[in-house]
Amino acid sequence: MTPPEDGPDRRPYRRLSPLTPLVRGFILLIAVLASTWDDLLRGDLGPFAWLLLAILAAGAAYGAASWLRTTYRIEADELRVDTGVVSRQSRRIRVDRLQGVDIVQPFVARIFGLAELRMDVAGGSAREGSLAFLTLRDAEALRETLLSRRDAVRAGRNAAADGSAAAPEGSTAAASRERVLARLDLGTLLASLLLSVETVLFLVAAAVVAAAFVVFGQLGGVAGVVPVVVGFALTQFRKLSAYYDFTLSTVGAAAGDTGWPAAVRVRRGMFERSTQTITLARVQGVVVSEPLLWRRLGWARLDVAVAGYAGGQGHDNGPSASTVMPVAPRGEVLALARTLLTGSFPGAPRTEPGPDPDAVPLSPAPVRARWTAPVSWRFLAGGLGEDLAVAREGIWTRRTHVVPHARVQSLRLRQGPWQRRLGLVDLRVDSPPGPVSLRMRHRDAGEVRGLLEREDALAREARLSSAG
């Protein structure tokens, strides 16, 4: 219950966009107007219409009050957000705790040119740090200010003393250094969505229905197929709308740094636009996925694991926030992966691209693994490179998991009773929650301990060199 201190000596506080209540209540407004407009035009309102209008008026009053009572400002190295109509809440978000700042534009907000600023705070839920809604320009400016201030605080510079003077300059410089890395064209996206397992199932279902029609002369099974078709169309449409106009760009490093970018920025969405910034120093690993139907075309998808940002689990159903390239030629995807991995090698010369996952020699699982993994054993492979641990698996979708040695959390060996009879052991490299889960399954028991100890030594060396 802290009242906002609005004294003139304070740094000015700011409000959200005055259109915020309108955007939040837009659906309600439309619904009420749609159900009462002919009554309104006739000037003859029934009790139901009066009730709806009263609810609307109350909502509008509450929205306006909520808008009036919500303020934010940057104080030293904190973002302070005061909210609450009846019970007041004052939240302070320390800028050096910010993992990332995303800008999301839900469809209605986008019509009005507004955006929501979402702040990822270490250990906080998504709702912890959200400012909705600001004008898009304000949101972008605030993001730049927060991020540059965070970098300043992290770099140990005294942002508290003269932060107000330094931050705007830094922000404009960082913003101007944004450079487009890759853009997804609509044709490729549509083709990639059609070339999916769901399409095959859909065609099989259609063939079954057609066959039933020919044999029995009636469309008995159609009713059962309709929900499947609708579900398929919805899934693919959600991906299309989420990945529409997908743009990946790099964001410049702090002043004086050349070569590797400090972060990449993902912009995507048809109705709801979202902008997500991934700090390369926090990248924990990448996954290159190649579904069966894409392989002939040489296409792949790239997902990234970021600490403190679980995102999606990297499955094929539905769009995922961890995806940094939904579909692209494999060579392009690998180039992007190398750029993303550069953040794990702060000491390396910055003129070179990051380490190449394809350069890591992979060795397959021994043939006797077929007794425990009858089909999938053929697709298992793994190896340790100079800078990276790489493992590949998957029958339908071939997934290549890549973890830099510097980002290894812990290592595990596991052996079930059946594997013991065959002399096989699983080796796992643990990563923070996210799409990356590196497993070298069914390795030969004789070599696996050597692999474990080599990875352990490489990881320790990488930790020491990246810390120093």
Add this chain to the structure above:
Amino acid sequence: MKEPFAPPGERWEPVSPALARLRHALVVGVAVVLLAVVGVLSLLLPVPAAAWVGAVVLVLLAAPLAWVLVGRNARWWGYAERDADLYIRHGAFFRTLVVVPYGRMQYVDVQAGPLEQAFGIASVHLHTASPGTSARIPGLPADEAARLRDRLTSLGESQAAGL
């Protein structure tokens, strides 16, 4: 060429024999409770006597098997402290070896439930940023658990690597 689950040094540091005693006591306790339930039900329910005899025989056969298995499992717990990481091995049936670098530890837990306290043991749990890291050592003598926790914490601080 090394056996996959061999100790990194000379030998595995074993956990307290009290862990096996605790688990044996649990097996006996569960068997006694099951026999009591069967006995009470046999007085209350009109079911042929052969079914009750079968149930009793089943419990009496399963209990010694469980006794042997939990004892074997307890003997397979072992750990080894090294300069930069901790090795933990466990599981007689599903064998697991975990390597946790001290620099990756986020925090260390020491837990002791009422039963564990009665047997004078505690378990130490290491957490990293990955939920997959299942690094737990049960059945350490209480003072050894405290010593290990303090040592791990100080090593973790001096070698912390961030994310």
